[in-house]
Amino acid sequence: MKTRNAHSGKKGQMKIQQTAFMLIALTLFFALVGIFILGFSLSGLKEKANLIEQEKAMILVSKLANSPEFSCAKTFNNKVNCIDLDKVMALKERIEKYEGFWEIGNIEIIKIYPKQEGVCTKENYPNCGKIILKKEDEGIYTSNFVVLCRKDFFMGVPYDKCELGKVMISYTKK
Amino acid sequence: MKGKMNKKGQEEMVGFALIVIVMAIVLLIFLSFVIKGKSKQEVESYEASSFIQSVLQYTTNCSKDYEMNYQTIQGVLFECIKGEACLDGRDSCEVLKKEIEGMLKSSWKVGNESPIKGYSFRIEFEGEEILSLSEGNETSNYKGSLQSFRKAGKPVEIRFKIFY
Numbered sequence: 001m002k003t004r005n006a007h008s009g010k011k012g013q014m015k016i017q018q019t020a021f022m023l024i025a026l027t028l029f030f031a032l033v034g035i036f037i038l039g040f041s042l043s044g045l046k047e048k049a050n051l052i053e054q055e056k057a058m059i060l061v062s063k064l065a066n067s068p069e070f071s072c073a074k075t076f077n078n079k080v081n082c083i084d085l086d087k088v089m090a091l092k093e094r095i096e097k098y099e100g101f102w103e104i105g106n107i108e109i110i111k112i113y114p115k116q117e118g119v120c121t122k123e124n125y126p127n128c129g130k131i132i133l134k135k136e137d138e139g140i141y142t143s144n145f146v147v148l149c150r151k152d153f154f155m156g157v158p159y160d161k162c163e164l165g166k167v168m169i170s171y172t173k174k
Numbered sequence: 175m176k177g178k179m180n181k182k183g184q185e186e187m188v189g190f191a192l193i194v195i196v197m198a199i200v201l202l203i204f205l206s207f208v209i210k211g212k213s214k215q216e217v218e219s220y221e222a223s224s225f226i227q228s229v230l231q232y233t234t235n236c237s238k239d240y241e242m243n244y245q246t247i248q249g250v251l252f253e254c255i256k257g258e259a260c261l262d263g264r265d266s267c268e269v270l271k272k273e274i275e276g277m278l279k280s281s282w283k284v285g286n287e288s289p290i291k292g293y294s295f296r297i298e299f300e301g302e303e304i305l306s307l308s309e310g311n312e313t314s315n316y317k318g319s320l321q322s323f324r325k326a327g328k329p330v331e332i333r334f335k336i337f338y
Contacts, residue, residue, distance in 0.1 A: 164281070
């Protein structure tokens with residue numbers, strides 16, 4: 001009788017152990033799943049923040065060409081998506097007055113077609129390929145196509161010359 | 175005694191199966207959450223549309239009537255539709271093709287290592303093809319833009335697609 005009781009007690013202990021192990025395993029499993037979901041949703045938040053930054057930059061890059069500081073306005077018959085390069089060169093000279101105005105790291109304007117090399121300065125303009133308006137840090141670039149217009153001269157008479165270009169701005173990843 | 179043990183075994187098997195089912199459901203929910211998050215990809219077409227707008231305003235070296243009256247791509251397109259040549263005798267349709275081809279090649283680098291697998295640029299007047307330029311392969315993923323306007327009351331359509 002005693003041996004039978006001892007045997008059934010051992011069996012009961014085994015059962016309790018089994019249940020305890022199962023409970024521990026289940027808790028561990030759900031905890032791991034929870035950690036995964038939490039980690040994923042947190043990384044999603046970071047991704048969302050970056051996406052908002054990217055969207056902000058995209059909106060800015062598509063609107064920059066039509067802002068008063070860049071737009072062709074009446075000088076070039078109110079063309080849309082058009083940057084007045086002569087105006088930008090003048091802006092480059094006093095860019096420090098626009099500190100914090102656009103809230104972005106870099107603003108660059110690149111001539112795409114016809115292709116030209118070299119960074120634009122007062123000396124080599126307009127025979128250059130890139131205007132660096134603002135360069136603060138390295139970030140992720142977003143760009144948009146624009147038409148770059150300036151006044152050119154043929155035998156001393158001015159005419160409108162518009163070339164294909166890109167405006168590039170950078171934003172910092174969170 | 176044997177029947178009681180069998181019943182207990184069956185109960186344990188049912189319990190085990192239930193645990194497996196619960197785990198599978200949890201895994202499925204988790205997976206669907208992951209997959210749903212990854213499929214959020216937006217296609218932006220603003221680059222294609224700004225490209226067409228900018229191309230149309232580009233100043234060519236094809237002049238009309240007098241030396242300094244240099245035409246934009248849009249102007250040259252109208253000359254091409256009318257069948258008129260540039261002041262220096264060059265075919266306006268040839269100038270149009272050469273300039274747009276140059277702009278496409280400089281702006282969109284096509285290749286296997288590039289994210290852009292190909293592009294197609296097409297101009298139609300009253301449904302009739304004026305110019306068609308393409309490079310690379312056409313894939314099922316693309317960004318595109320359509321620009322339409324009228325010349326003498328008749329429709330001109332420019333379609334541009336970039337394949338990824």
